[in-house]
Amino acid sequence: MNRPICIVILDAVPESYWGDDRGITDSMKFRVLLQPENPAARLDVFYVSNNSFPASVGDYDGFLVTGSPCSVHDDESWIGRLGDFSREAASCGKRVIGSCFGHQLLAKAFGGEVGRNEHGWLIGNFAVRITRGCGWMRPAAGVTGMFHFNKERVTRLPPGAQAFARTDAYADFGFTIGDEVMSFQGHPEQSRLSMQNFLDTRRGFPPSNTSARLLI
Numbered sequence: 001m002n003r004p005i006c007i008v009i010l011d012a013v014p015e016s017y018w019g020d021d022r023g024i025t026d027s028m029k030f031r032v033l034l035q036p037e038n039p040a041a042r043l044d045v046f047y048v049s050n051n052s053f054p055a056s057v058g059d060y061d062g063f064l065v066t067g068s069p070c071s072v073h074d075d076e077s078w079i080g081r082l083g084d085f086s087r088e089a090a091s092c093g094k095r096v097i098g099s100c101f102g103h104q105l106l107a108k109a110f111g112g113e114v115g116r117n118e119h120g121w122l123i124g125n126f127a128v129r130i131t132r133g134c135g136w137m138r139p140a141a142g143v144t145g146m147f148h149f150n151k152e153r154v155t156r157l158p159p160g161a162q163a164f165a166r167t168d169a170y171a172d173f174g175f176t177i178g179d180e181v182m183s184f185q186g187h188p189e190q191s192r193l194s195m196q197n198f199l200d201t202r203r204g205f206p207p208s209n210t211s212a213r214l215l216i
Helices: 017-023 026-037 078-090 102-110 192-200
Strands: 006-012 040-048 062-065 095-099 113-116 123-130 144-150 152-156 161-168 173-176 179-186 213-215
Touching: 006 026, 017 192, 026 040, 062 078, 062 102, 062 179, 078 095, 078 102, 095 102, 102 113, 102 179, 123 192, 144 192
Parallel strands: 006 040, 006 062, 062 095, 095 179, 123 213
Antiparallel strands: 113 152, 123 144, 123 161, 161 173, 173 179
8 A cells, every 4th residue: 555645844933933823833834734635645744943853854755844034044053954954855856845934945055045135024915926837736827825924035046946936026936946846935824814913923023114015
């Protein structure tokens, strides 16, 4: 009998932030989003911000790196380890997906660049335009919406990467590298309520001296 597909959600949100949305972690939200698509799949969670990683990339079929309040430029050992782990997984033919922080981490890990967003903080739901159709897009779509909560962006794609989506603010909102890597800047797992909860826990955020766009 074939074993079920085994996917790891690599949760990059430090424990000190888990209470921002009533204690519901990003990995929990991704489980709610993904499990109905394949009820037989096994979705394991590792809190990489606590330096908890799978023992071997060979034990799983794919990996998903979540968002995080951290920057990919932060001097944290787990961030460097996560980049190394992602490259190892892709080199072994495993699928690696990144969302928001995960998108930026994969870009940097594979040779791209991440910098400040010239628009300041982007917080809200923005239209995402699909610029290159891929076989895994089911159903096919020309435009969709997705929540954002970020102040950095991918400023240069990694060598060999191909963009597949953009927004008015992001030329390289999503990209793929071969058949192994796929990432995007937005948060498909977050709801409007979650976004509002994040803002409610941080009064006076974002700072008034930014060019933030609050579209909730």
